[in-house]
Amino acid sequence: MKTPRAYYQPLAIGAPAPYREVPTRLERMIHFVPPHIEKMRKKVPELIRDVDVVLGNLEDAIPADQKLAARQGFIRMARDNEFGSTGLWTRINCLNSPWVLDDLLEIVPAVGEKLDVIMLPKVEGPWDIHYLDQLLAQLEARAGIGRPILIHAILETAEGVKNVDSIATASPRMHGMSLGPADLAASRGMKTTRVGGGHPDYAVLSDAGTATGRTAHLQDLWHYTVAKMVDACMSAGIRAFYGPFGDFSDSEACEFQFRNAFLMGCVGAWSLHPSQIEIAKRVFSPDPAEVAFACKIVDAMPDGTGAVMIDGKMQDDATWKQAKVILDLAERVAAKDPEFAEIYGL
Ligand code: GLV
Numbered sequence: 001m002k003t004p005r006a007y008y009q010p011l012a013i014g015a016p017a018p019y020r021e022v023p024t025r026l027e028r029m030i031h032f033v034p035p036h037i038e039k040m041r042k043k044v045p046e047l048i049r050d051v052d053v054v055l056g057n058l059e060d061a062i063p064a065d066q067k068l069a070a071r072q073g074f075i076r077m078a079r080d081n082e083f084g085s086t087g088l089w090t091r092i093n094c095l096n097s098p099w100v101l102d103d104l105l106e107i108v109p110a111v112g113e114k115l116d117v118i119m120l121p122k123v124e125g126p127w128d129i130h131y132l133d134q135l136l137a138q139l140e141a142r143a144g145i146g147r148p149i150l151i152h153a154i155l156e157t158a159e160g161v162k163n164v165d166s167i168a169t170a171s172p173r174m175h176g177m178s179l180g181p182a183d184l185a186a187s188r189g190m191k192t193t194r195v196g197g198g199h200p201d202y203a204v205l206s207d208a209g210t211a212t213g214r215t216a217h218l219q220d221l222w223h224y225t226v227a228k229m230v231d232a233c234m235s236a237g238i239r240a241f242y243g244p245f246g247d248f249s250d251s252e253a254c255e256f257q258f259r260n261a262f263l264m265g266c267v268g269a270w271s272l273h274p275s276q277i278e279i280a281k282r283v284f285s286p287d288p289a290e291v292a293f294a295c296k297i298v299d300a301m302p303d304g305t306g307a308v309m310i311d312g313k314m315q316d317d318a319t320w321k322q323a324k325v326i327l328d329l330a331e332r333v334a335a336k337d338p339e340f341a342e343i344y345g346l
Pocket residue numbers: 060154156179180181182183184195243244
């Protein structure tokens with residue numbers, strides 16, 4: 001364990017100082033782009049206007065014989081566009097793959113100045129973060145990059161889940177974490193063939209012999225992991241995200257999965273298909289009725305202390321803090337999205 005002072009020292013001479021806080025940004029959806037496909041790269045200017053984060057994917061879903069084209073395509077899309085307040089991320093290949101070293105050696109010098117976050121797949125423990133942290137510091141120093149590139153871990157192995165707390169606190173370079181339900185299912189030996197979402201057989205059955213008959217009640221396969229991830233992230237001052245939802249034909253189920261994650265503390269999810277952008281926008285922007293109620297709480301308790309009754313419900317310092325979570329998010333959404341600014345009246 002490092003001493004507090006050493007924790008915030010740059011890991012290479014000439015590398016930028018680590019952030020003390022993760023920069024505040026709206027990140028309701030991380031939109032995945034396959035950068036080897038020119039038609040997809042051409043859509044990036046439109047995406048920049050529409051989404052909160054554009055991510056060039058180099059890992060799974062990119063065929064082995066297209067890995068180099070994806071890397072070059074990502075560099076091109078980063079160079080050819082101005083991203084403004086929209087985040088620019090890439091998902092590199094995993095640390096034991098034959099591609100990852102050149103992903104980093106080529107991307108950081110070429111477009112590191114524009115790159116906000118590197119998503120690192122299949123993180124098993126803090127040692128994976130330490131390796132990338134050190135290498136990024138060396139590359140940033142050599143390329144003269146002025147601000148640190150952050151690391152976002154995918155939580156998608158049984159060992160990673162076991163080590164989630166030490167991954168979250170491994171470095172001040174940590175931005176946050178996403179649940180990767182597809183790889184995690186395989187790593188855990190779950191008997192499913194899906195990318196996220198529920199399963200019709202994962203249920204509890206009500207007692208036999210009741211007048212209304214027996215009913216099966218669906219359970220959320222991801223509840224335990226999302227809760228564990230949110231606690232690890234929030235206690236470390238970093239962000240938690242739900243990852244992919246693979247059934248593009250079932251937007252309702254996607255919305256339910258995203259909303260469970262939102263209510264549990266996640267700030268966003270991945271969008272793998274254009275239809276999921278709107279879903280994420282709707283789910284990860286606070287409900288206007290909740291924003292209006294949160295305003296009432298804050299107005300009734302300007303200094304955040306005491307107890308008041310609003311619409312028959314008791315409010316105190318703790319509900320004031322909940323209201324602040326919702327209002328702070330609503331303000332970030334309103335600043336980016338005039339439509340929501342109008343709906344919220346902010
Ligand atoms: C994402 O990468 C997943 O495995 O779910």
